[in-house]
Amino acid sequence: xxxxxxxxxxxxxxxxxxxxxxxxxxxxxxxxxxxxxxxxxxxxxxxxxxxxxxxxxxxxxxxxxxxxxxxxxxxxxxxxxxxxxxxxxxxxxxxxxxxxxxxxxxxxxxxxxxxxxxxxxxxxxxxxxxxxxxxxxxxxxxxxxxxxxxxxxxxxxxxxxxxxxxxxxxxxxxxxxxxxxxxxxxxxxxxxxxxxxxxxxxxxxxxxxxxxxxxxxxxxxxxxxxxxxxxxxxxxxxxxxxxxxxxxxxxxxxxxxxxxxxxxxxxxxxxxxxxxxxxxxxxxxxxxxxxxxxxxxxxxxxxxx
Ligand code: 13P
Ligand code: SF4
Numbered sequence: 001x002x003x004x005x006x007x008x009x010x011x012x013x014x015x016x017x018x019x020x021x022x023x024x025x026x027x028x029x030x031x032x033x034x035x036x037x038x039x040x041x042x043x044x045x046x047x048x049x050x051x052x053x054x055x056x057x058x059x060x061x062x063x064x065x066x067x068x069x070x071x072x073x074x075x076x077x078x079x080x081x082x083x084x085x086x087x088x089x090x091x092x093x094x095x096x097x098x099x100x101x102x103x104x105x106x107x108x109x110x111x112x113x114x115x116x117x118x119x120x121x122x123x124x125x126x127x128x129x130x131x132x133x134x135x136x137x138x139x140x141x142x143x144x145x146x147x148x149x150x151x152x153x154x155x156x157x158x159x160x161x162x163x164x165x166x167x168x169x170x171x172x173x174x175x176x177x178x179x180x181x182x183x184x185x186x187x188x189x190x191x192x193x194x195x196x197x198x199x200x201x202x203x204x205x206x207x208x209x210x211x212x213x214x215x216x217x218x219x220x221x222x223x224x225x226x227x228x229x230x231x232x233x234x235x236x237x238x239x240x241x242x243x244x245x246x247x248x249x250x251x252x253x254x255x256x257x258x259x260x261x262x263x264x265x266x267x268x269x270x271x272x273x274x275x276x277x278x279x280x281x282x283x284x285x286x287x288x289x290x291x292x293x294x295x296x297x298x299x300x301x302x303x304x305x
Pocket of ligand 1 (some may be wrong): 039040041042086114128129130172200213214215216
C-alpha cells in the first residue's frame with residue numbers, strides 16, 4: 001500500500017469505529033494529516049475531554065495517553081506505539097518525590113504534565129509549558145516545589161518573583177542539548193531571524209529568546225508574525241511543519257540534534273494496526289491512580305482554562 005492508501009484506510013476505519021486520532025505536533029506530517037486534532041500537551045488534554053467519540057488513539061508519548069484516559073474515563077484510549085515514552089516522565093519516582101516533599105514540607109507540589117500518572121497522585125496540580133505560569137500564579141501557596149524540569153521551573157520562577165521555588169534536577173534530554181553557543185552561531189548565520197524557544201531549554205538559551213512558549217505558542221507566534229525568518233529552539237519537526245504551513249517564510253533549527261526519538265517511534269502503520277485491532281496498547285489504569293492523578297489533572301484544567 002502507498003502512504004496515501006494507508007491514510008485513506010485509516011480515515012475510513014476511524015469513522016466506522018467512531019475513533020478520534022489525537023497527535024502531538026512532534027509527529028510526522030503523514031500522521032498529522034489523518035489526525036482530528038494536533039497541538040501541544042495542553043491542547044491534547046483539553047481535546048481529550050471535549051471530543052465526542054467512543055475511542056481515542058494517541059500519537060504521542062505514554063503520559064499523554066494516560067492523561068487522555070484520566071480525562072475521558074468512559075472512552076477507550078490507545079497509545080499508538082506502546083514503546084513511545086518520555087524519558088523526563090520517568091526521572092522521578094514516588095520514593096524520590098516523597099524524599100523531596102520531606103525536604104520541602106510546606107511547599108505546594110507542581111508537576112509538569114511530563115510525569116507518570118502514579119507520580120501525579122501525590123502532587124497538588126500539574127501544568128503544561130503553556131499553562132505553568134498562569135497556574136503557579138493562581139495557587140494560594142507562595143512556596144512551590146516544581147518537578148521534574150528545573151528549566152521550565154526557572155522560567156516560571158522568573159515570571160513570578162513574588163513566589164519561592166524549589167526544583168528537582170531533571171529535564172528534557174533533548175531540549176537541554178542546545179547551548180548558548182548554538183544560539184550565537186545560529187544568530188550569526190541568520191542575523192534577521194527571530195529566535196523562538198521552548199522553556200524546556202536551558203536558562204542560558206531561554207534568556208536569549210525573542211519569544212518563549214509551548215509548541216503551539218511557538219507555531220502561532222511564527223504564523224502570525226510579520227517577520228520572515230525564524231530560528232526554532234524546539235524539536236526539529238516544528239521547523240518542518242512551519243516551513244510546510246508558511247512557504248513564504250524561512251525556518252532554521254537552532255541545533256540539528258534536537259530530535260526527540262521517543263516521539264518519532266510512532267508511524268502511520270502503528271495507527272493502521274491499532275485500528276485493525278492488531279497493535280497499539282489500550283490504556284488501563286488502576287482506580288486509585290485514575291482518582292489520584294485525576295484530581296491533579298482536573299485541577300490543571302480548572303486553573304489553566
Ligand atoms: P508542549 O507540547 O506542551 O509544548 O511540550 C513539549 C514536549 O516536550 C512534549 O513532550
Ligand atoms: Fe520528553 Fe523531551 Fe521528548 Fe518532550 S521532547 S517527549 S520532554 S524527551
